[in-house]
Amino acid sequence: GENVEQHPSTLSVQEGDSAVIKCTYSDSASNYFPWYKQELGKGPQLIIDIRSNVGEKKDQRIAVTLNKTAKHFSLHITETQPEDSAVYFCAASSAGGTSYGKLTFGQGTILTVHP
Amino acid sequence: GAGVSQTPSNKVTEKGKYVELRCDPISGHTALYWYRQSLGQGPEFLIYFQGTGAADDSGLPNDRFFAVRPEGSVSTLKIQRTERGDSAVYLCASSLGGPTGELFFGEGSRLTVL
Numbered sequence: 001g002e003n004v005e006q007h008p009s010t011l012s013v014q015e016g017d018s019a020v021i022k023c024t025y026s027d028s029a030s031n032y033f034p035w036y037k038q039e040l041g042k043g044p045q046l047i048i049d050i051r052s053n054v055g056e057k058k059d060q061r062i063a064v065t066l067n068k069t070a071k072h073f074s075l076h077i078t079e080t081q082p083e084d085s086a087v088y089f090c091a092a093s094s095a096g097g098t099s100y101g102k103l104t105f106g107q108g109t110i111l112t113v114h115p
Numbered sequence: 116g117a118g119v120s121q122t123p124s125n126k127v128t129e130k131g132k133y134v135e136l137r138c139d140p141i142s143g144h145t146a147l148y149w150y151r152q153s154l155g156q157g158p159e160f161l162i163y164f165q166g167t168g169a170a171d172d173s174g175l176p177n178d179r180f181f182a183v184r185p186e187g188s189v190s191t192l193k194i195q196r197t198e199r200g201d202s203a204v205y206l207c208a209s210s211l212g213g214p215t216g217e218l219f220f221g222e223g224s225r226l227t228v229l
Contacts, residue, residue: 043206043220089157101148101210101218105157
């Protein structure tokens with residue numbers, strides 16, 4: 001089955017700096033790669049996703065890049081703010097067809113943004 | 116409310132007892148998922164419903180775990196003869212299904228087995 005590795009496990013940055021989180025996956029059939037943000041006591045919330053037919057996607061301060069040859073994808077957050085502090089998860093899916101919702105998640109990155 | 120609702124938010128039980136966890140998805144969402152999240156880990160897939168039927172139950176760890184969605188809306192995850200290793204947060208998510216992809220998660224049910 002699919003295996004997703006995520007690093008770093010913790011990341012501490014100063015407000016205004018950039019943060020980068022990296023993930024690798026094992027199943028070459030995976031074609032959907034979402035990123036979720038989870039705050040304490042809450043369920044994960046989708047922040048951005050990318051499909052295998054594109055290499056990069058950007059939404060305001062957040063961007064994701066995908067390298068299918070190397071089987072890795074990354075999350076980039078620019079101009080970080082204290083409210084960006086949370087646990088971030090990458091995920092991969094090869095379900096296709098009926099649903100992309102059967103996800104394999106990484107282990108998570110605890111991001112702390114210091115004011 | 117407009118989001119995915121899960122009850123109870125917290126459940127403490129004794130080893131060997133039976134537990135039911137309920138999920139009320141977003142209205143109109145045909146796809147429903149159960150995930151389990153252990154402390155410090157990412158969510159792990161358990162089962163996926165499309166409508167009333169379980170389309171994929173490959174993530175259920177053993178036959179003590181069972182889930183139903185009889186009318187294609189509310190789902191119940193049932194755990195028999197609970198074990199201490201079942202302690203985790205059980206997350207439910209729903210989506211429109213198809214290739215839109217986005218899962219909307221509830222806040223989870225935290226299960227503690229003593």
